[in-house]
Amino acid sequence: MLSSLKEDPIKRRVRKLGRSFYRRPAENLARDLIGKVLVHRLGQTVMRVRIVETEAYVGEHDLACHASKGRTGRTEIMFGPAGFAYVYLIYGMHDMLNIVSGAVDDAEAVLIRAAEPLDGLRLDLSGPGKLTRALGITRADNGVDLTGASLFLMDDNAPRPRILRTPRIGVDYAGEWKDKLLRFYDADSRAVSKGGSFPATS
DNA sequence: GCGTCGATGGCA
């Protein structure tokens, strides 16, 4: 489990991702978010993790996207500018972190499903609910500007990971949209949810 | 190792 410091992406030169990074189709953004570093400042604590799994929700026509029910109090944030957090509660107990993408009035977002801990942290981030819980991200973070100081992303300055795609998880109700290959993950990460591409470790 | 199921609350 020991990793070399010189290969640790956060020890290298990195930069915070700005608004323009997010202002593009969710499908494209979801793929590019694999390997990026998510940073959450919580009081004195700063937690950094490397994103290894995402899903794209591509707009009002996507029956798996919350915005398919139109503008509501909850989905309004997705119709706004890119680069803001959309956090909601599911199954009465799990907060889901999404990143609004695309143009204004284009209700797209990317769900952050799993990550690997950095900085020697030992956290289980292998699922969207586990990730928000471990990082202390809640609905209080809904609407937060990701170009701000408390919750943001950084470029990783690392080789591009090998990325695979599958249908999204838990959207069997979404008709033809349930089979679209809009889930992306790092083929070489063991932190991917639901076992991913790795057999159980002994 | 894998399928099934209950918890739990906001939303339309």
Place this chain on the structure above:
DNA sequence: GCCATCGACGCG
């Protein structure tokens, strides 16, 4: 009544 989930439980 739905869920963009998780973990516990039972199987053999």
